[in-house]
Amino acid sequence: MDATRPLTWQDATITAAVPETPRVRRLTLAVGWDRPFRAGQHVDVRLTAPDGYQAQRSYSIASSPARPGTIDLLIERLDDGEVSGFFADVAEPGDAIELRGPIGGAFVWDPGMGGPLLLVGGGSGVVPLLAMLRHRAEAAPDVPALLLYSARSADEVIVRDELIRRDAWEPGFRLMLALTRAPGGRRVDAGRIAEALAALGSPAHTFVCGGNPFVSAVSDLLVEAGVPARTIRTERFGG
Ligand SMILES: Cc1cc2nc3c(=O)[nH]c(=O)nc-3n(C[C@H](O)[C@H](O)[C@H](O)COP(=O)(O)OP(=O)(O)OC[C@H]3O[C@@H](n4cnc5c(N)ncnc54)[C@H](O)[C@@H]3O)c2cc1C
Known part of the structure; x- marks a missing residue:
């Protein structure tokens, strides 16, 4: 495992999507990466529309590093948001999304x-x-x-x-x-x-x-x- 290797985009599968509050949904993702993550780190996710338009956003990992192959994201719907509404309302278990991570070295606690x-x-x-x-x-x-x-x-x-x-x-x-x-x-x-x-x-x-x-x-x-x-x-x- 080489934590200094450049990050690449990879597919992750949504395995659960559960409402947490009226505006926030918890997405559980099965990730295929071989890096351990640290509490406080985030991932980048990338969506691609049928016409090729791409949007990319960062989301923090909510789950503990004790479960490295599965991560939870908690995504809040912003009323005029381009990406958050998709995750908070539309994405469903079985969907694959592109993800890159784990990212961040300063905002972490060990x-x-x-x-x-x-x-x-x-x-x-x-x-x-x-x-x-x-x-x-x-x-x-x-x-x-x-x-x-x-x-x-x-x-x-x-x-x-x-x-x-x-x-x-x-x-x-x-x-x-x-x-x-x-x-x-x-x-x-x-x-x-x-x-x-x-x-x-x-x-x-x-x-x-x-x-x-x-x-x-x-x-x-x-x-x-x-x-x-x-x-x-x-x-x-x-x-
Ligand atoms: C390191 C990092 C980790 C993050 N982790 C999470 C997370 O765990 N959960 C989560 O829900 N979001 C998180 N975010 C915010 C997330 O990346 C997006 O910015 C957010 O989901 C809005 O994206 P959008 O495409 O829906 O809105 P956009 O279309 O990008 O923006 C719509 C409008 O909302 C404003 N806006 C953008 N972000 C915010 C904000 N955070 N608060 C208030 N107004 C905003 C914009 O200025 C714009 O006016 C994180 C951001 C960073 C940088």
Whole structure:
């Protein structure tokens, strides 16, 4: 296995397509690659229309590296999106898609990096953080971790039941939700960051992921709260 080999496009087959929230669908893919992946990495997918037009997008791997031949993607439908609607509404088990990966070397967490681990996700930006949480639970359950997750409403919290179960049962893991459009809801603001830091202690590693405005705002808040910038890693989904 040579992780430095250039990535090539290959066929992957969709084996399951399950709604997770009103806007997000989980696609399970059987992948033929021979590379291990790391929690936090993503894949590129490419669609080709009958007239040859191609569109390519990146999607984070939500599943744990413990299942290397099968990956889960969680894809949110954007109302005016070119590609996300296909995956969130149209793609079905048995479909083959072109995929390239795994990709990404900076926005990754390995158990050997330790913690405490502060994960801050906005919307579908929680996806690579889920891979980290799942990997942590299997490979390094002693590492303290806190997920601060901003979603519009409780309905839009991706894998809500799993996160609530982990919060209840996994020692050392804490879930904090920031529901922006729920009654009395609030954004990730300085107060929320202070609460997270008080609950977790000083993070050794902080991962922030979501749309561009979310990542910029949260990164600024973290630095203002005293988290060293060199310990903060960010992934921007666009927007
Ligand atoms: C490394 C990486 C990993 C990603 N992982 C995921 C993932 O796990 N799940 C997932 O759902 N998406 C993920 N994305 C976003 C994904 O690649 C696409 O950008 C997204 O699905 C929109 O594609 P589209 O063709 O539907 O929209 P487009 O047709 O490309 O864009 C439609 C409109 O939406 C805006 N827009 C594009 N992306 C966003 C965004 N993220 N938020 C708000 N507005 C946006 C565009 O500016 C445009 O106005 C990831 C992006 C990157 C770079």
